[in-house]
Amino acid sequence: MTALARPQPRILPGFSLSMGITLLFLCLIVLLPLSGLLWQLGQLGPGDYLRVMSSERVLAALRVTITAAAAATAINGVFGLILAWVLTRYRFPGRGLMDALVDLPFALPTAVAGIALVALYDRSGWVGQLLEPLGIQIAYTWWGIVIAMAFTSIPFAVRAIQPAIEELDRDEEQAALTLGATGRQMFFRVLLRPLLPSILTGIGLSFVRSLGEFGAVIFIAGNMPYETEIASLLILIRLDEFDYPAAAAVAGTLLALSLVLLVAINVMQNRLQSYLRSEG
Amino acid sequence: MAKPILIALALMFLAAMVLLPVVAIFDRAFAEGAGAYLAAIRDPETLAAIRLTIIAAMIVVPVNIVFGVAAAWLVARYRFWGRRALLILIELPFAMSPIVAGLCFLLIYGAYGPVGAALEPYGIQLMFNLIGIVLVSLFVTCPFVMREILPVLQVTGEAEEKAALTLGANGWQMFRHVVLPNISWGLAYGTVLTMARAMGEFGAVSVVSGAIRGRTMTLPLQIELLYNDYNATGAFAAATVLTLLALVTLVLRSVLNRFGPNREAHA
Amino acid sequence: MSFEALDIHKSFGDTPILKGVSLSVAPGEFVALLGPSGSGKTTLLNIIAGLAHADRGRLVLDGRDITRLPAGKRRFGMVFQSYALFRHMTVAQNVAFGLKVMEGARRPPRERIAARVGELLEMVELPDLADRYPAQLSGGQRQRVAMARALAIDPQLLLMDEPFSALDAQVRQSLRGEVRALQKQAGVGAIMVTHDRAEAWALADRIAVMDHGRIVQFDTPDALRDDPATESVRSLVEGVA
Numbered sequence: 001m002t003a004l005a006r007p008q009p010r011i012l013p014g015f016s017l018s019m020g021i022t023l024l025f026l027c028l029i030v031l032l033p034l035s036g037l038l039w040q041l042g043q044l045g046p047g048d049y050l051r052v053m054s055s056e057r058v059l060a061a062l063r064v065t066i067t068a069a070a071a072a073t074a075i076n077g078v079f080g081l082i083l084a085w086v087l088t089r090y091r092f093p094g095r096g097l098m099d100a101l102v103d104l105p106f107a108l109p110t111a112v113a114g115i116a117l118v119a120l121y122d123r124s125g126w127v128g129q130l131l132e133p134l135g136i137q138i139a140y141t142w143w144g145i146v147i148a149m150a151f152t153s154i155p156f157a158v159r160a161i162q163p164a165i166e167e168l169d170r171d172e173e174q175a176a177l178t179l180g181a182t183g184r185q186m187f188f189r190v191l192l193r194p195l196l197p198s199i200l201t202g203i204g205l206s207f208v209r210s211l212g213e214f215g216a217v218i219f220i221a222g223n224m225p226y227e228t229e230i231a232s233l234l235i236l237i238r239l240d241e242f243d244y245p246a247a248a249a250v251a252g253t254l255l256a257l258s259l260v261l262l263v264a265i266n267v268m269q270n271r272l273q274s275y276l277r278s279e280g
Numbered sequence: 281m282a283k284p285i286l287i288a289l290a291l292m293f294l295a296a297m298v299l300l301p302v303v304a305i306f307d308r309a310f311a312e313g314a315g316a317y318l319a320a321i322r323d324p325e326t327l328a329a330i331r332l333t334i335i336a337a338m339i340v341v342p343v344n345i346v347f348g349v350a351a352a353w354l355v356a357r358y359r360f361w362g363r364r365a366l367l368i369l370i371e372l373p374f375a376m377s378p379i380v381a382g383l384c385f386l387l388i389y390g391a392y393g394p395v396g397a398a399l400e401p402y403g404i405q406l407m408f409n410l411i412g413i414v415l416v417s418l419f420v421t422c423p424f425v426m427r428e429i430l431p432v433l434q435v436t437g438e439a440e441e442k443a444a445l446t447l448g449a450n451g452w453q454m455f456r457h458v459v460l461p462n463i464s465w466g467l468a469y470g471t472v473l474t475m476a477r478a479m480g481e482f483g484a485v486s487v488v489s490g491a492i493r494g495r496t497m498t499l500p501l502q503i504e505l506l507y508n509d510y511n512a513t514g515a516f517a518a519a520t521v522l523t524l525l526a527l528v529t530l531v532l533r534s535v536l537n538r539f540g541p542n543r544e545a546h547a
Numbered sequence: 548m549s550f551e552a553l554d555i556h557k558s559f560g561d562t563p564i565l566k567g568v569s570l571s572v573a574p575g576e577f578v579a580l581l582g583p584s585g586s587g588k589t590t591l592l593n594i595i596a597g598l599a600h601a602d603r604g605r606l607v608l609d610g611r612d613i614t615r616l617p618a619g620k621r622r623f624g625m626v627f628q629s630y631a632l633f634r635h636m637t638v639a640q641n642v643a644f645g646l647k648v649m650e651g652a653r654r655p656p657r658e659r660i661a662a663r664v665g666e667l668l669e670m671v672e673l674p675d676l677a678d679r680y681p682a683q684l685s686g687g688q689r690q691r692v693a694m695a696r697a698l699a700i701d702p703q704l705l706l707m708d709e710p711f712s713a714l715d716a717q718v719r720q721s722l723r724g725e726v727r728a729l730q731k732q733a734g735v736g737a738i739m740v741t742h743d744r745a746e747a748w749a750l751a752d753r754i755a756v757m758d759h760g761r762i763v764q765f766d767t768p769d770a771l772r773d774d775p776a777t778e779s780v781r782s783l784v785e786g787v788a
């Protein structure tokens with residue numbers, strides 16, 4: 001805490017230089033743009049803000065975004081846990097490839113992911129062809145948005161859960177088994193509880209990521225106002241109409257939502273961890 | 281018992297969700313044959329987009345390296361007021377919607393924003409050109425280098441650096457001969473990640489690029505343009521370029537995981 | 548070179564760690580800093596090396612005040628507790644480092660550096676391991692490399708923080724004599740931190756006994772035995788001499 005104004009120079013050289021570079025970069029690239037958004041929101045005033053936000057189209061876009069993100073997160077919660085478990089606990093041929101595949105959605109540019117998903121799920125795509133006779137359509141519907149969001153956020157779920165599984169106490173599992181716990185009891189008591197903080201973190205991160213996803217979604221979404229139009233796209237549309245205040249209002253809301261969630265994840269993680277520890 | 285079922289489930293999920301879409305890209309790119317594919321790649325607009333994307337990345341990557349190394353050094357080696365806030369600020373761009381990010385830049389650096397308006401009389405325009413693309417790319421790649429180096433610095437500790445100091449090294453010599461070799465693997469991977477992300481960013485760039493055909497179209501924007509023009513081969517051919525970049529990133533990651541020193545630090 | 552530390556104070560937060568420590572090293576003298584764990588030995592050594600700042604007190608080298616001189620300008624050779632060898636440099640590069648980073652005019656030409664490194668490795672009896680990396684060395688070999696590296700800069704004072712603590716008893720015994728011989732040969736004053744009273748007795752011209760951030764007695768081994776200043780020094784001495 002005895003920070004910047006200490007009379008004696010620090011032992012390791014480079015404090016002023018690295019502080020200067022870091023602050024300069026953060027000011028120009030992060031802080032100033034963020035303040036740009038705040039500035040625009042400030043000019044808007046609460047009345048205008050509420051008027052923008054209460055429009056049918058904005059509400060519909062937020063509803064579509066949030067429900068789809070929730071559905072994608074549910075999928076990733078289940079499969080993220082399975083993937084993390086399989087990758088940490090089992091050794092089998094092809095495991096390395098599987099591990100790399102998990103990161104692919106992170107490495108793949110979102111626009112590429114977007115057109116790839118359409119190519120797969122539209123009427124002529126490999127999966128779309130199969131589903132069409134059954135009367136199921138994914139591309140250009142709400143489900144398409146869910147698939148795209150699930151795709152881009154898989155790595156976040158898996159990588160958040162993995163370290164916790166690595167740390168799990170195997171002895172405890174063995175003890176539970178020898179004490180006659182059934183597989184299901186063991187799963188819920190011995191496994192799920194200590195994993196809970198990181199599972200919640202994983203799905204939280206995956207939800208935040210889904211809320212903001214754009215490139216992967218817009219190609220497959222259909223983008224019909226009120227039905228398959230996500231919040232990010234609506235911001236872009238308002239921008240193209242030079243309606244900066246409306247764009248800023250929706251953007252501010254989306255940003256606030258993400259930030260609240262991130263802080264909540266952080267706080268919850270700390271709380272749960274200390275709670276679990278105190279339970280011993 | 282559970283093991284084969286779980287492995288099968290995991291495999292099926294990954295194959296359907298991740299592998300299949302990537303295969304589909306190549307399938308569509310080559311749907312009209314290899315000749316059409318090559319012609320699509322050699323399209324002048326696509327080549328211009330590739331060129332612009334590379335130029336932007338060549339500016340973004342070195343700047344991000346300087347920032348990432350400086351920030352990691354600062355956070356790993358010093359305690360100061362506001363250190364935690366700094367860390368959160370660096371991670372923030374990662375959690376933001378790219379569209380919101382692009383909008384933020386437009387609102388401050390655009391013609392109607394305070395900074396943009398102040399610079400306009402001097403004929404300086406920051407948005408809808410290469411500068412704008414570089415700025416938002418710096419934003420979206422902000423934590424990548426720093427995040428790879430920080431844990432390495434924390435694990436290696438200060439002892440070698442202090443030893444170098446007692447032996448008479450100055451700050452630059454200590455950095456060059458002791459710090460840099462220790463962080464080189466993390467730096468390499470962070471650089472690759474930054475490059476891949478800078479070349480692949482779509483949402484934020486689409487807000488600030490202005491999308492002038494053949495002039496301010498990066499490769500991802502060009503893919504969208506071709507796709508909306510119903511030029512499927514063109515769009516997917518361009519997409520294969522970025523897909524290969526992503527695959528190279530992944531290969532490098534596993535190489536570094538296997539052979540790089542100190543990777544256990546990342547657990 | 549004579550060295551003096553005068554009335555050094557140091558606190559971490561509100562906890563005083565050094566409460567007015569004074570110490571002197573005559574030219575060529577070997578001083579042992581002996582004391583229980585947590586008594587502040589490493590802290591004091593770091594302050595002397597320039598790797599930490601004292602809150603109060605002065606450091607004097609040959610009459611010159613060096614309190615605020617940066618570590619790199621002091622030319623004190625330091626052997627760290629964990630050796631802190633450069634892991635990505637070979638043994639030879641480790642030893643050469645201090646010569647290579649010297650400023651323009653003072654830096655010896657390349658051949659001279661190579662010759663000096665060869666000499667030093669000869670001296671610590673490791674001439675064959677010049678191209679190995681630290682990870683490929685045993686504990687005792689690492690200790691010798693650290694020693695050679697510290698001596699390479701022709702130090703004005705040699706500082707050693709528990710140089711043998713990572714070694715087993717046998718290696719420790721044999722290295723002790725060597726270190727003392729090397730120090731004599733280099734003609735340099737030395738301060739060695741240690742837990743081990745036998746080690747202090749075997750090596751030191753004078754021993755500074757530290758406890759709770761103070762030096763309770765600073766004298767020759769014989770004087771400590773004949774005239775212990777406190778009960779704690781008396782119990783320390785018993786059974787050694």
Ligand SMILES: Nc1ncnc2c1ncn2[C@@H]1O[C@H](COP(=O)(O)OP(=O)(O)OP(=O)(O)O)[C@@H](O)[C@H]1O
Pocket residue numbers: 559564582583584585586587588589590591742
């Ligand atoms: N950076 C620090 N911050 C806070 N307290 C510290 C710090 N470094 C050392 N201390 C405290 O100062 C005291 C003296 O530490 P020091 O390392 O000098 O002891 P020592 O005599 O070298 O012990 P040992 O023989 O175990 O190495 C200890 O109580 C330690 O906890």
Ligand SMILES: [Mg+2]
Pocket residue numbers: 588589590708
């Ligand atoms: Mg110590």
